[in-house]
Amino acid sequence: MSVERVAVTGGASGLGAAVVAAVRKAGGTAIALDRQQPTDSEAGWVEVDLSDPAAAETALASAENAIGPLTGVVTAAGIDACGRIEDVELADWVRVISVNLVGTAAIARAAVPRLERSHGRLVTVASTLGLRALSDATAYCASKFGVVGFSRALAVETAGRLGVTMLIPGGMQTAFFDGRPEQYKPGPDAVLNDPANVADAVVYALSQPRGVEIRELVVCPSVEPSWP
Template sequence: MSRAILVTGGASGLGAAVVEAAIDAGLRPYVIDRRDPGGVPWIECDLADTRAAEAATRKAIDELGRLDAVVTAAGTDVPGRLADVPAETWERVVAVDLLAPAAVIRAALPALTETHGHVVTISSTLGVKAVSDATAYCAAKFGVVGFTRALAAELAGQVGVTLVVPGGMRTRFFDERDARYKPGPEAVLNDPADVAAAVMFAIGQPRGCAVRELVVCAETESSYP
């Protein structure tokens, strides 16, 4: 049976790029998302509901028959000053960006341990460098960094763990923002396919070799280092 990969947020943006790269590499992708990714097996799930995310993960594994990799590419953000962002909106960002990856990975661990599989989490350059009007996103993405480093120590020798830290990418991530929170005309954004290639590089390492962390961004990325 060919190797299988589970991708959260695989209907768009980086997740869709990872799905495409996985297919090109001969893997069988399965997507968890709120929207149909088209052309690949998927399950509809609002990842802010972490118990639903766990259930969706278990269902995906049952349908795949095995699991060799998980990429937690789903992400969201609603920028704004802390006092101006409604509490439920702020908490949803943290749920989708931090709590959901933990929930999905928790549910996937038995299958990943069986195949000596691989986990790739997606943080952000704003997970290592904080900026104003991004308290929810920075809190979540800084959390992903700490979570992933601790997980790598916990699973050493059992499951591969890689933290990917992307800079800004040319996706629809910024589409619904106020103009003041969108990249300016001078901004240089990375192609998500380049980040997806880094994800596949990490997953493709031989057993015993661990790529722990990768930063992938445009050469002129202003939020890193």
């Protein structure tokens, strides 16, 4: 199956931007769904804030108006709020759950009927911290553990109707860590993946023929401290 028309949440930066670029490199058309406009002037863009789950349906409709019926959707949007639970503002904690988990579910809900019609595939993005707990990361772990459970349940629910792949990436060289207190940034000796390499795995999943499932993909540096 070729990569054709793919919508990518969080597609303006980080892993999402790398997925947009990888889809285009593979000969497909990709459009970013993001609050920010992509720096790549040739990339399509739908402005959306996924902390509002009601925005998901409109965003995917706009994406289809721009590039045609979707054959793939990738949920790469994600945020974090580091700190002990009593030190993180409640609104910030809730926003992490809203974007990472509820936003993923809202996009998936809007994507299912579209991808069923096109025999397409949904790729959700979890994290190694969706499998391993870490102190001072309660919001992020809760959201990504939720994405793991959601993705597995959705794969069972939609089996035979559309493809569902869950990506579990380890640390990557992106702006995700920018703006954090120093104690929560990767150390100078941290080994992080190039998001372009992770994006290639996403394209591989999107390219599988109908009826072939890659249910889960773990892509991390060989010395990833969060795995297993």
